[in-house]
Amino acid sequence: MTTTDTTAGAALSKRRQKKNAEREERANAPKLAETTDRHVLYQSSVQDVESEIDFVDEQFEKIRGRKAKLLREDFCGTANTSCEWVRRRPTNRAISLDIDTTVLAWGEAHNVAALEPEARKRISLIAQDVFTARTEPVDALLAMNFSYWLFTKREDLRSYFQSVHRALKDDGILFLDAYGGWEAHQTCEESRECETDDGLEFDYIWEQVEFDPVTSHMKCAIHFEFLDGSRMDEAFTYQWRLWSLPELRELLEEAGFRKVRFFWEDADDDTGEGNGEFNEVSHAESDPGWICYIVAEK
Secondary structure (H helix, E strand, C coil), rough: CCCHHHHHHHHHHHHHHHHHHHHHHHCCCCCCHHCHHHHHHHHHHHHCCHHHHHHHHHHHHHHHHCCEEEEECCCCCCHHHHHHHHHHHCCCCCEEEEHHHHHHHHHHHHHHHCHHHHHHHHEEEEEEECCCCCCEEEEEEECCCCCHHCCCHHHHHHHHHHHHHHHEEEEEEEEEEEEEEEHHHHCEEEEEECCCCCEEEEEEEEEEEEECCCCEEEEEEEEEEEEECEEEEEEEEEEECCHHHHHHHHHHHCCCCEEEEEEEEEEEECCCCEEEHHHEEEECCCCCCCCEEEEECC
């Protein structure tokens, strides 16, 4: 063996050792599922607070002929929607309610802290049960992302709607969302690609784990998958009742709301998927999966 062969062999050995070390380092490095904040992922994949507040703002002014100023967000979580509300106008104020002190603290540290100092004074995060909360009368009250579905008995949901009715000003309006269609009665899993504001790519996975057709009770979960192959299982889980629109209309009317409107999401002409545009309807075509807003006037 020549000196050249020996030198080449030593260099090859070093390259192999380096590659092995790099491979081992990657294998031992923390996975994205272990290091990524689930609330950041939720806000990036589930919420579209700009479009949501656009709808609330436009419909309130259209119905009442004035701008809403004071908004209450029930089941607010990280108060992301409330923060968007106070960003809109210097006259806007928000009250954000949730019983989870941990998620409220996260919202305070990440969402409220990101507001301008003056805007921070116009938002209040309150750790309190929506049933027992006593707040000043508000123009608009929001219970979005199907959060009120945690009330699985008619009497409980009606009581909640009655408490909301009391919390509104005389011309106040309640805004809800709902979903349905025959796919909502199935156990299934669907995913879509998403990205955080700082460019992290991930897959959002919605799973309907269980559905009981006798009670309409369902268990749902949100999972996240990452490009490094890691997965955050059950980042969020929900035990809900799948409420139908006729049931919701009846309960809202029983709670004292004088008019209940439904706003249906339009479909894209090319894909057939929802396009984020909502129009008022009194009837709708049968669809495997639909989303709508519910607007209830006091």
